[in-house]
Amino acid sequence: MQPEPNSIQSYKNVLEAALLTSPEPLALDDMARLFSGGVARATLRMLLDELRTDWAGRTLELVQVASGWRFQARNEYKSYLARLQPEKQQRYSRATMETLAIIAYRQPVTRGDIENVRGVAVNPNVIRTLQERGWIDVVGHRETPGRPALYATTKTFLDDLNLRSLDELPPMEQLVQQETLLES
DSSP states (O other), X not given: OOOOOOSHHHHHHHHHHHHHHXXXXXXXXXHHTTSTTOOOHHHHHXXXXXXXXXXXXXXXXXXXXXXXXXXXXXXXXXXXHHTTXXXXXXXXXXXXXXHHHHHHHHOXXXXXXHHHHHSSOOOHHHHHHHHHHXXXXXXXXXXXXXXXXXXXXXXXXXXXXXXXXXXXXXXXXHHHHHHXXXXX
16 A cells, blocks of 8 residues: 655645546545545645646646546547547537527526527427437426426536536627528
8 A cells, every 4th residue: 555645746646647547527525535634625726737737748638627627638639539439429410509509508498498599399309319418407497387397508518518617618609600601
């Protein structure tokens, strides 16, 4: 059994090993449990900032997402790594992406709210697809007749988009401009 770390480098080594081997992002509370005496959140943040600096310019980078911290390949290597994945990334229909955007920008929303914005009925398969992907979930029910479900995005949605919070989403106006350019 290894002794508890007693230097900044030892702490960083333990954090690095945990982050590199974890299949999911690690929250600060999870990382604090690595050390028997516990570590203050401010100390963990300082150590994580140092680790991020240590890895600057390498093939992996330490990033913070909604559910914690993780190492991931830098963007310039993702096209090469994609060649190792024989499966194509799932493509989503325009209706699915529009529904997800409405939920992300206006949450919490009901199916009726989505239909009002889109101007068409929402196919139940669209909602099911987004729920199965883990991007949306029911967060409550509106206090109106029928008590319709309220949908909101999840931490998985934020993690998959490398976002820490919804505040990091691009402004809606920017998305509308991009769509207008694509349609021209």
